[in-house]
Amino acid sequence: MQAVRSHGTATGYLRPIHCRPEMTPKPDYVLRTFIRCSQDALWEALTAPEDAASYHPYTPEAVRDGDALVYKLPDGSDMLVCRETSVTPKTRIEVEFAPKWAPNIPVSRFVWSIAPEGAFCALTLEHYDIPEGGEGYADGWERLVAGLKTWLETGTPARVGETA
Secondary structure, three states: OOEEEOOOOOOOOEEEHHHOHHHOOOOOEEEEEEEOOOHHHHHHHHHOHHHHHHOOOOOOEEEEEOOEEEEEOOOOOEEEEEEEEEEEOOOEEEEEEEEOOOOOOOOEEEEEEEEEEOOEEEEEEEEEOOOOOOOOHHHHHHHHHHHHHHHHHHOOOOOOOOOO
16 A cells, blocks of 8 residues: 655654545535434435425425436526435435536536434535636525525425525
8 A cells, every 4th residue: 555654743654645635625615504303304305306395495396307306497497407426325415516507507516414413413515616606606505404404393495595
């Protein structure tokens, strides 16, 4: 196994090269919250298209197309395609994030992680490779997760930012 010297430590021990910090990509955006719900309920909310209308801030409908959730605009056109690239049931979903609300927006990726903690679930979102001009992604995620949390905890649909 190839190793590199770890600089900046008192011991100067050797670490395997695959453990170097620069080899682990850092997310561009991270959001973590705790939701009072079961792991099953949270998983279902994130993966079932019929649940999206209860918490998604910008789309009244989502449909499943194979391994993708396709979020629709009110006129029926695609707003966003989220294709699952790796799934560990009830704990992790890696997703390709393909915006359709404007032409030529680069694809990026995000990861949902779920960890049960008693009566709560810790939900972590990591978004990678956010393209230049994607400063609004954080606001969208914060609205979506706030709506998701409210809906799961109260049973009342909560589309944070909905103007109607």
